[in-house]
Amino acid sequence: xxxxxxxxxxxxxxxxxxxxxxxxxxxxxxxxxxxxxxxxxxxxxxxxxxxxxxxxxxxxxxxxxxxxxxxxxxxxxxxxxxxxxxxxxxxxxxxxxxxxxxxxxxxxxxxxxxxxxxxxxxxxxxxxxxxxxxxxxxxxxxxxxxxxxxxxxxxxxxxxxxxxxxxxxxxxxxxxxxxxxxxxxxxxxxxxxxxxxxxxxxxxxxxxxxxxxxxxxxxxxxxxxxxxxxxxxxxxxxxxxxxxxxxxxxxxxxxxxxxxxxxxxxxxxxxxxxxxxxxxxxxxxxxxxxxxxxxxxxxxxxxxxxxxxxxxxxxxxxxxxxxxxxxxxxxxxxxxxxxxxxxxxxxxxxxxxxxxxxxxxxxxxxxxxxxxxxxxxxxxxxxxxxxxxxxxxxxxxxxxxxxxxxxxxxxxxxxxxxxxxxxxxxxxxxxxxxxxxxxxxxxxxxxxxxxxxxxxxxxx
Amino acid sequence: xxxxxxxxxxxxxxxxxxxxxxxxxxxxxxxxxxxxxxxxxxxxxxxxxxxxxxxxxxxxxxxxxxxxxxxxxxxxxxxxxxxxxxxxxxxxxxxxxxxxxxxxxxxxxxxxxxxxxxxxxxxxxxxxxxxxxxxxxxxxxxxxxxxxxxxxxxxxxxxxxxxxxxxxxxxxxxxxxxxxxxxxxxxxxxxxxxxxxxxxxxxxxxxxxxxxxx
Numbered sequence: 208x209x210x211x212x213x214x215x216x217x218x219x220x221x222x223x224x225x226x227x228x229x230x231x232x233x234x235x236x237x238x239x240x241x242x243x244x245x246x247x248x249x250x251x252x253x254x255x256x257x258x259x260x261x262x263x264x265x266x267x268x269x270x271x272x273x274x275x276x277x278x279x280x281x282x283x284x285x286x287x288x289x290x291x292x293x294x295x296x297x298x299x300x301x302x303x304x305x306x307x308x309x310x311x312x313x314x315x316x317x318x319x320x321x322x323x324x325x326x327x328x329x330x331x332x333x334x335x336x337x338x339x340x341x342x343x344x345x346x347x348x349x350x351x352x353x354x355x356x357x358x359x360x361x362x363x364x365x366x367x368x369x370x371x372x373x374x375x376x377x378x379x380x381x382x383x384x385x386x387x388x389x390x391x392x393x394x395x396x397x398x399x400x401x402x403x404x405x406x407x408x409x410x411x412x413x414x415x416x417x418x419x420x421x422x423x424x425x426x427x428x429x430x431x432x433x434x435x436x437x438x439x440x441x442x443x444x445x446x447x448x449x450x451x452x453x454x455x456x457x458x459x460x461x462x463x464x465x466x467x468x469x470x471x472x473x474x475x476x477x478x479x480x481x482x483x484x485x486x487x488x489x490x491x492x493x494x495x496x497x498x499x500x501x502x503x504x505x506x507x508x509x510x511x512x513x514x515x516x517x518x519x520x521x522x523x524x525x526x527x528x529x530x531x532x533x534x535x536x537x538x539x540x541x542x543x544x545x546x547x548x549x550x551x552x553x554x555x556x557x558x559x560x561x562x563x564x565x566x567x568x569x570x571x572x573x574x575x576x577x578x579x580x581x582x583x584x585x586x587x588x589x590x591x592x593x594x595x596x597x598x599x600x601x602x603x604x605x606x607x608x609x610x611x612x613x614x615x616x617x618x619x620x621x622x623x624x625x626x627x628x629x630x631x632x633x634x635x636x637x638x639x640x641x642x643x644x645x646x647x648x649x650x651x652x653x654x655x656x657x658x659x660x661x662x663x664x665x666x667x
Numbered sequence: 668x669x670x671x672x673x674x675x676x677x678x679x680x681x682x683x684x685x686x687x688x689x690x691x692x693x694x695x696x697x698x699x700x701x702x703x704x705x706x707x708x709x710x711x712x713x714x715x716x717x718x719x720x721x722x723x724x725x726x727x728x729x730x731x732x733x734x735x736x737x738x739x740x741x742x743x744x745x746x747x748x749x750x751x752x753x754x755x756x757x758x759x760x761x762x763x764x765x766x767x768x769x770x771x772x773x774x775x776x777x778x779x780x781x782x783x784x785x786x787x788x789x790x791x792x793x794x795x796x797x798x799x800x801x802x803x804x805x806x807x808x809x810x811x812x813x814x815x816x817x818x819x820x821x822x823x824x825x826x827x828x829x830x831x832x833x834x835x836x837x838x839x840x841x842x843x844x845x846x847x848x849x850x851x852x853x854x855x856x857x858x859x860x861x862x863x864x865x866x867x868x869x870x871x872x873x874x875x876x877x878x879x880x881x
Contacts, residue, residue, distance in 0.1 A: 228734070231777075235731030281771075281795075337821050364822060376769030376822040411769050411820055438774045445771070470774045473729035505778055506726065506868070508850070579853040580821060 209296035212454055212494055215287055216447065222277075222285040230279045230286060231471040234440060237275050238477035241268040249475040254516045254616065255561060255609035259321065259528055266525030269483020270294065273440075278488040281437060282444040289491050297491045303531045305459050305496050307359070309403030309429050312396075314358045316497060318531045319566045321524050324602040327568045330359035330407055331590030334540065334572025337366045339582035344388070345395045347632055350587035350641060352399035356594030356666070359405030359430075361572030362392045366580060376411035382418045385410040389425040407461075407570070409433040413448035420458070431459040434493040438503075439466050439481055442492055450493050461535070461570065462489025462498035468514050469505035475514040478502045482522035490532065497533035499571060500526060507623045508576045509543035511558040513616055520561040527566025536562025537571035539593065543622075545575045545629020546585050547647055550619045552654040555589065556596050557615040560663070563600035564608040569593060575629060583632040588643050588651055595655070599665040607662055614661060671702050675710040682715035682743070685735045694743040704747035705755070712740050712747075716785050723782070724870060733781040740785075760880045763806045764815040765793035766849075767826035772819035775849060775869075779815060782869040783876060799830045806843055812880050815872065818849040827852070828860040835861075844879045848872055 241247075245264040256262050277288035289297070304317040307328070316328045332351050338344035344365060352360055365384055366374055374384040389408050396404040407430055410416045416433075419426045426432075432453040436442045453460045464485030466472045472481035482502050489498035502519040504512045519538050526534050539558025544550035555573060562569050573593045578584040600608070619626075635647045643651065659665055674697050681690035697707050719736050722728040748756060762783055766776045773795050780792040791809050793802060806814050816827045827847050834840040846864040847857040857865035864879050866872025 232731050232734065235729065335821065366821065373825050374822055375825045376820060378769075381769075381822060411822055437771055441773075443771060467774045469726070469729060469778065471729075471731050471777075473731060474726075477729075503774075505730075505774065508867070577851060577853060578821070579851055579856050580824065 209300045210289060210293050210491060212450060215492055218287045219280040219283050219285055222287065224284050225279070225286050227279060227281065227284065230276065234276060234471045234481065235473050235477065237272055238472050238480050241272055241480055242476040244268070247476045247480065249514065249517055251513055253609070254513050255605055255612050256517070256521045256524060257605040257609050259524060262521045262524035262528060265479045265521050266483055266529045268480045269522065269525065270487060272480050273484035273487040276440060276484070278436070278492045279441045280443065281441055287492060294487060294491060298530050298532065301490060301532055302496055303533070305533065307429055307431065307459060308405045309427065312401045312403035314405070316533055316568055318533050319527060319568065321527050321566045322564060322602065322604055323566055327563045327597045327601055328358050328570060329356065329568070329594045329597045330361050330405060330570035330572065331357040331593045332360035332572045333363050333574045333585030334361040336363040336574050336578050336585055337580060337582045338363055340370065341365060341391055343583055343632070344391050346641065347583065347587065348392055348395035349399045351590040352396040352401050352404055354587065354591045354594060356598050357590055359407060359570070360392060360396060362388055362406060362408040364388055366582070381410055381412060382415045385415045386418050386425065389419045393424050405430050407431060407433060409435065413445045416449055417452045420456070428456060428458045431461040431497070433461050433463060434495060436462065436464045436485065436488055436493060438464070439470055439472055440485055440488055442488065446493065454494065459497070460493065460495045462493040462495030463501060463571070464489050464499065465501035465503045467503050467505050468518060475518045479518040479522045482519060483525055486522070486526055486534070497535055497568070499535040499537055500567070501537070507543065509554060509623050509626070510541040510576065511539055511554045512623060513620060516557060516561050516612060520565045523562065523565040523567045534567040535570045536565060536567030537569045538562045539569070539596070540571045540573050541576040543576055543626035544619070545627060546589050547630040547635045547650070548627045549650060549654055550622055550627055551575070551589065551629060552592055552651065553615045553619040555592055556658060557612050559593060559596040560600045560603070560608050560611060563597050564603050564605055569597050581631065586632045586635050586643065588635070588647065592651070595665055596663070599663050603663070611658070611661055611663065671700070674700065674702065675707055678707065678711035679715045682711065682736060682739055683718055685732060685739060687739055690739055690743055691746070694746050698746065698750055704750045707747050708744060712744055713787065716740065716787065720782070720785055730778055730781060733785055737781060737784045759787060759789040760813070761789045761791070761809055761811045762813045762815055762876065763791045763793065763802060763809065763811045764817070765797040765802050766795040766817045767823050767830070768796055768798045769826065770818055770820050770823035771795045772817070775819065776817040778869045779817065779848060779866065779872045782873050786873045786877070788876065799826055799833055802830055803833060803837070803839065807839070811843055813844040813846060813876060815846045815848070818852060821851050824852060824856065827862070831861045846872060846875055846879065
């Protein structure tokens with residue numbers, strides 16, 4: 208680490224006070240100025256940038272944006288800024304690989320190149336989703352962990368304690384239940400025969416997240432601490448509490464940031480630039496060894512719209528081409544459609560193909576975008592899909608990915624705003640054999656065959 | 668087109684272009700020329716807001732521009748309202764908006780706040796991670812017509828219900844309409860916890876607010 212974390216904290220308290228609104232408006236103005244300066248243009252008919260020149264310009268613009276703005280600390284109402292030399296030194300000091308998990312379940316997450324054949328690490332599971340009870344949570348996660356194309360599990364939450372007391376963020380119930388959640392996850396991966404497997408969860412508050420770490424029965428130093436930044440280019444002390452704990456204990460730090468199309472970064476070009484800037488924030492401010500370079504689209508409840516694919520994909524490509532950093536893409540993690548539908552598989556495939564081909568891992572699980580308080584709204588088959596697509600797309604060319612993504616967009620794009628809701632685990636899996644229903648398996652196999660015919664080289 | 672129409676159209680164009688200096692200059696000219704300020708609000712400000720809203724909906728205008736247009740409309744609206752007798756001023760419907768306690772997600776809430784404001788509502792944006800008691804206190808203080816609550820996490824959705832339950836227990840439920848939104852929130856959930864409305868996105872929230880406060 209080039210710039211000490213405590214220097215970041217010092218700057219968060221000693222820089223001039225700045226109104227948050229001014230920071231937000233400057234993000235928009237500077238982003239649009241850089242869009243012009245670097246000639247960055249989103250062409251909807253080309254959702255995948257195939258030559259890299261555009262991605263390089265997005266990277267340069269993103270770095271310039273971060274150096275101009277810094278990251279806004281909402282706790283102290285100040286922008287934390289770094290110099291160009293400090294940023295370069297920080298990037299150079301980051302590892303090209305981190306080892307995660309233990310024993311036979313240990314994996315090495317390395318910097319991935321664009322079109323690279325390096326193994327994409329897949330942390331699947333029904334991320335942040337509610338489960339109806341302990342037994343169901345155990346069962347679903349055990350089945351997810353049994354899939355060999357999955358390297359880790361991102362957990363969810365049991366919404367009731369003892370089946371009756373509500374779990375709410377910021378309350379004692381949050382600490383108790385998130386802790387119980389990771390204990391269930393640890394037991395589930397052990398029962399799946401993978402005791403050293405990575406498990407991840409991230410509670411709303413830092414105190415509850417920290418409480419999940421326990422070498423015996425919870426999250427371990429060899430998993431990772433997710434340090435979420437706030438959208439867009441913001442961070443709070445509650446985020447940085449996680450960094451402080453991880454640094455003190457030697458836990459891998461994984462940052463996440465999302466710029467927002469329709470938010471203060473504006474258009475898709477602005478969001479791509481801000482996605483790079485946000486990634487720089489994760490590296491310098493949150494001290495992440497790996498990070499999610501994300502984009503959301505405020506206009507749809509899916510993270511795989513055409514504009515998101517372009518903006519996130521181009522930003523990831525820019526970082527992968529210009530640094531040796533370890534990037535997480537996870538673009539396919541939140542489809543609009545629900546489980547048990549072809550649309551879910553199409554949306555997820557488009558996102559995970561772009562993530563992988565552009566040089567990223569996918570470590571943020573997979574689930575329907577809107578789950579509400581419906582429990583068990585996902586199955587192990589979507590986790591398998593995530594794993595199969597990511598591993599299968601490693602080494603694919605951007606040109607081939609572009610054709611495949613265009614085909615996939617044709618299948619789902621027009622249904623994004625009125626996507627099929629899908630069904631829960633109880634409806635999609637035989638509850639006795641714990642296998643997908645024949646109908647769901649057939650649907651899965653059909654989509655897999657369709658993509659195989661179009662050039663996706665599944666490993667099995 | 669007469670001079671009055673020209674001035675009103677020019678002001679509308681200046682608002683849409685977010686040309687603050689020109690808009691203020693034209694507003695002063697409208698006041699000096701003795702043009703009915705209520706007409707200026709209707710023709711220049713409200714029509715500009717509608718056009719900007721349509722462009723935002725089409726993806727041609729973005730959140731930051733809405734904020735800047737909103738600021739500009741507030742400024743010149745204030746200049747014009749000074750010349751309208753108090754008893755002729757139309758009171759705006761008042762909305763208090765917040766992301767609930769324990770939740771720091773701001774983008775969706777910001778978007779809804781700005782779009783509501785550009786649709787003509789008086790919006791009090793309390794920010795993120797706001798305790799239920801403070802939301803209710805603010806709603807009482809500003810005599811709000813509606814409370815809009817955002818939650819992006821399944822474990823913070825209970826705070827949306829808490830606000831509604833607290834309003835009931837304080838005997839205030841009938842004073843405020845309550846509308847919910849946020850990534851994991853559904854209409855079914857909003858109905859289940861006793862909200863009056865649900866916005867699946869910013870525009871839906873505006874339509875719902877207009878309907879509920881008609």
